Amino acid sequence: MREQKRHPTIEDVARTAGVSRAAVSKVLRNAYGVSPAMKERVAAAIVHLDYRPRVAARAMRGASFTLGIEIPDFGNHFFTRLLGGATRALVDTPYQLIIAPAEGGSQEGYRAIEALADRQVDGIVAISPLVSPEWLERLAERTPIVMIGRHDASTGYDTVVGDDVEGARLVLDHLLGLGHRHIAHLTRSEDVTAPGSGTPHSIRLAVYLERMRAAGLEDFVRVVRTGEGEEAAEASATELLGSGHPPTAIFAAHDELAIGALRAVDEAGVDVSVAGYDDIRIAAQPGISLTTVNQSGEEMGERAVRLLLERIAGRAEPVHEVFAPTLVSRRSTRAPVPAETSAAGAG
Amino acid sequence: MREQKRHPTIEDVARTAGVSRAAVSKVLRNAYGVSPAMKERVAAAIVHLDYRPRVAARAMRGASFTLGIEIPDFGNHFFTRLLGGATRALVDTPYQLIIAPAEGGSQEGYRAIEALADRQVDGIVAISPLVSPEWLERLAERTPIVMIGRHDASTGYDTVVGDDVEGARLVLDHLLGLGHRHIAHLTRSEDVTAPGSGTPHSIRLAVYLERMRAAGLEDFVRVVRTGEGEEAAEASATELLGSGHPPTAIFAAHDELAIGALRAVDEAGVDVSVAGYDDIRIAAQPGISLTTVNQSGEEMGERAVRLLLERIAGRAEPVHEVFAPTLVSRRSTRAPVPAETSAAGAG
DNA sequence: TTGAAAGCGCTAACAA
DNA sequence: TTGTTAGCGCTTTCAA
Numbered sequence: 001m002r003e004q005k006r007h008p009t010i011e012d013v014a015r016t017a018g019v020s021r022a023a024v025s026k027v028l029r030n031a032y033g034v035s036p037a038m039k040e041r042v043a044a045a046i047v048h049l050d051y052r053p054r055v056a057a058r059a060m061r062g063a064s065f066t067l068g069i070e071i072p073d074f075g076n077h078f079f080t081r082l083l084g085g086a087t088r089a090l091v092d093t094p095y096q097l098i099i100a101p102a103e104g105g106s107q108e109g110y111r112a113i114e115a116l117a118d119r120q121v122d123g124i125v126a127i128s129p130l131v132s133p134e135w136l137e138r139l140a141e142r143t144p145i146v147m148i149g150r151h152d153a154s155t156g157y158d159t160v161v162g163d164d165v166e167g168a169r170l171v172l173d174h175l176l177g178l179g180h181r182h183i184a185h186l187t188r189s190e191d192v193t194a195p196g197s198g199t200p201h202s203i204r205l206a207v208y209l210e211r212m213r214a215a216g217l218e219d220f221v222r223v224v225r226t227g228e229g230e231e232a233a234e235a236s237a238t239e240l241l242g243s244g245h246p247p248t249a250i251f252a253a254h255d256e257l258a259i260g261a262l263r264a265v266d267e268a269g270v271d272v273s274v275a276g277y278d279d280i281r282i283a284a285q286p287g288i289s290l291t292t293v294n295q296s297g298e299e300m301g302e303r304a305v306r307l308l309l310e311r312i313a314g315r316a317e318p319v320h321e322v323f324a325p326t327l328v329s330r331r332s333t334r335a336p337v338p339a340e341t342s343a344a345g346a347g
Numbered sequence: 348m349r350e351q352k353r354h355p356t357i358e359d360v361a362r363t364a365g366v367s368r369a370a371v372s373k374v375l376r377n378a379y380g381v382s383p384a385m386k387e388r389v390a391a392a393i394v395h396l397d398y399r400p401r402v403a404a405r406a407m408r409g410a411s412f413t414l415g416i417e418i419p420d421f422g423n424h425f426f427t428r429l430l431g432g433a434t435r436a437l438v439d440t441p442y443q444l445i446i447a448p449a450e451g452g453s454q455e456g457y458r459a460i461e462a463l464a465d466r467q468v469d470g471i472v473a474i475s476p477l478v479s480p481e482w483l484e485r486l487a488e489r490t491p492i493v494m495i496g497r498h499d500a501s502t503g504y505d506t507v508v509g510d511d512v513e514g515a516r517l518v519l520d521h522l523l524g525l526g527h528r529h530i531a532h533l534t535r536s537e538d539v540t541a542p543g544s545g546t547p548h549s550i551r552l553a554v555y556l557e558r559m560r561a562a563g564l565e566d567f568v569r570v571v572r573t574g575e576g577e578e579a580a581e582a583s584a585t586e587l588l589g590s591g592h593p594p595t596a597i598f599a600a601h602d603e604l605a606i607g608a609l610r611a612v613d614e615a616g617v618d619v620s621v622a623g624y625d626d627i628r629i630a631a632q633p634g635i636s637l638t639t640v641n642q643s644g645e646e647m648g649e650r651a652v653r654l655l656l657e658r659i660a661g662r663a664e665p666v667h668e669v670f671a672p673t674l675v676s677r678r679s680t681r682a683p684v685p686a687e688t689s690a691a692g693a694g
Numbered sequence: 695t696t697g698a699a700a701g702c703g704c705t706a707a708c709a710a
Numbered sequence: 711t712t713g714t715t716a717g718c719g720c721t722t723t724c725a726a
Contacts, residue, residue: 004488004491005489007489007703009702009703010703010705011704019712020713020714021704021705021713021714022705022714022715023711023712023713025704026706026712028704030706031706034711035714052461052464053465053704054465054467054703055403055405055465055466055467056406056407056411056467056703057407057703057704057705058703059403060403060404060407060703060718060719061704061718061719062706066466073726074421074430074431075628077422080422083421083448084421084422086448087450096447096462097448098446098447098462099445099446099448100443100444101434101444114399118402119413119445120401120402142354144351226446234372259632262633266633267633282606282629284609285610286613286634287633287634288634288635289634342578356718356719358720367698368698368721369696369698370697371720371722372722373696373721375720376721380696381695381696382695385696393700400719401719401720403719403720404719404720407702408702408721409721410721527724
């Protein structure tokens with residue numbers, strides 16, 4: 001009773017029901033050619049033994065009917081939105097979703113994706129801006145794969161991505177339109193923003209630089225690097241605000257960073273606008289009211305899964321889908337307070 | 348090139364290297380008794396073919412070195428904290444984590460847990476207050492399992508749970524101490540709070556009722572039911588605030604509900620205190636500043652995984668671990684404004 | 695040190 | 711309608 005019991009196998013069921021393994025298998029799969037009598041006996045044995053077929057053994061002959069999704073950071077609510085959409089797309093299909101977390105360094109992406117492939121999933125959805133295209137191409141030869149958040153267009157895998165050029169442009173135009181000149185960009189480490197790498201963050205950064213220059217504000221360009229989470233962002237933003245020439249607005253590369261920046265702004269007691277990216281749920285909370293860019297996470301997740309199912313079904317032509325973002329303007333951004341007026345008002 | 352390529356197998360590697368399958372297997376597992384020369388040839392073939400052993404095929408002979416975790420709601424940040432702890436506990440072990448989402452009805456818990464078991468995971472961590480103990484006992488005979496957030500003590504599976512009696516008591520004492528008498532409890536549907544079911548929510552509710560009665564406030568008892576998410580909570584709270592006798596404080600059964608309630612309070616423009624449970628990250632944000640109960644999600648997740656590994660290693664005696672919660676008092680709770688004073692002040 | 699062969703749980707021809 | 715049997719990819723005795 002204390003020992004681990006052996007899983008009943010199809011053989012056990014067959015013996016209990018007094019039939020062959022093949023017969024049980026047929027009943028399981030509702031295959032053609034089983035008498036009602038046999039069906040009943042087998043069903044009874046299955047219930048009696050509490051038998052469940054092993055997906056792994058099944059998969060050795062065909063499909064596992066399992067899809068894998070790799071998620072880089074569960075703390076980031078945007079990924080949760082993607083996941084929600086992916087889950088929804090699988091309702092009423094025979095497929096089951098398993099998730100592999102890839103928290104940690106950029107190498108974790110490879111590890112998590114491989115872990116899924118090694119487990120014989122029928123297809124993979126991954127959010128890994130940093131894994132190399134060549135590596136993905138190679139993987140895609142064996143396992144269908146859809147990448148979310150990549151701007152490279154491969155023939156081997158499909159992509160679903162938001163239009164980051166447009167999204168970042170919306171933010172910059174909004175801030176510039178409000179009258180901000182001293183706008184800082186709070187983003188992640190260099191590896192995630194390497195020029196030409198095609199990552200969302202690299203594009204948001206490039207657009208920031210381009211717009212600032214186009215507006216003749218290159219002297220105000222200020223790129224601040226930080227870690228992935230809110231805490232790191234708060235620390236970096238605090239430092240920025242305490243520096244010689246604090247900005248009047250901060251464009252954070254994603255909402256988690258923006259939340260951290262908002263906290264820094266609050267603690268510092270200054271009047272600095274903050275804009276984010278993704279429109280995570282909490283951004284709409286009255287006490288936060290974060291201006292941000294909505295890129296329809298749920299729909300992206302849902303679309304990714306549908307594309308994957310199409311690939312599994314045999315589609316050969318690659319699909320690259322771009323989602324249009326929209327600006328959601330909230331209280332966290334407002335016109336800058338002129339330094340003189342502010343000083344006068346305070347004095 | 349367009350077609351799906353066949354996965355290389357150990358047989359392919361053997362043929363390429365000109366050795367037997369057994370030899371390849373030995374090299375793979377670093378087993379004793381392989382010459383350096385053979386090792387090298389095999390390694391070369393592995394790289395050349397980009398070969399990766401299949402976990403499923405491996406698992407048919409032994410362990411899969413995969414642990415499964417079932418998560419009911421990715422939108423709830425508390426579960427993310429658990430997951431973070433679980434992931435951390437697996438660093439430097441040969442185990443890999445896969446997650447099965449169980450969004451939806453209470454039946455989804457069964458489905459997700461079974462999905463993990465069917466995939467031959469070596470053990471399961473689950474957060475399912477509603478699945479029956481008998482069912483779990485039965486499952487635990489075959490697959491080691493650790494339940495998070497259950498107050499029932501089974502000999503078949505281990506449990507990791509917060510002390511909900513103490514946690515709820517902390518909240519009630521805090522609100523009563525501030526002078527609140529009209530305290531409402533915002534919680535989920537009846538099935539999750541059935542008396543004696545041992546779910547965290549049933550206990551929080553029971554403590555609420557008990558403390559209100561003990562304080563002679565049974566006339567002010569008000570239990571409001573809502574859905575799982577923030578949106579539902581906001582709607583229910585809005586209704587509550589618009590009713591004849593709105594409370595001066597709301598004790599929400601968990602932070603997501605509290606966030607929704609806070610929003611409702613804000614929109615209604617009233618002065619009502621809100622307390623939550625879990626201490627999700629955003630609760631500390633200045634614009635939210637939610638009074639809540641910290642129950643160390645990370646540590647619970649980490650502990651659950653460690654207990655699971657112990658079970659897999661052979662421990663037979665069940666362990667039931669209770670985590671002590673602490674109250675985190677923030678701005679969202681404050682002394683009630685007497686109705687008359689408030690009216691006078693406004694006039 | 696190496697390889698042959700049996701077997702893990704299941705499916706799917708094919709035979710009976 | 712039912713059962714026999716040959717694999718699926720891998721590990722692991724056991725012989726050579």
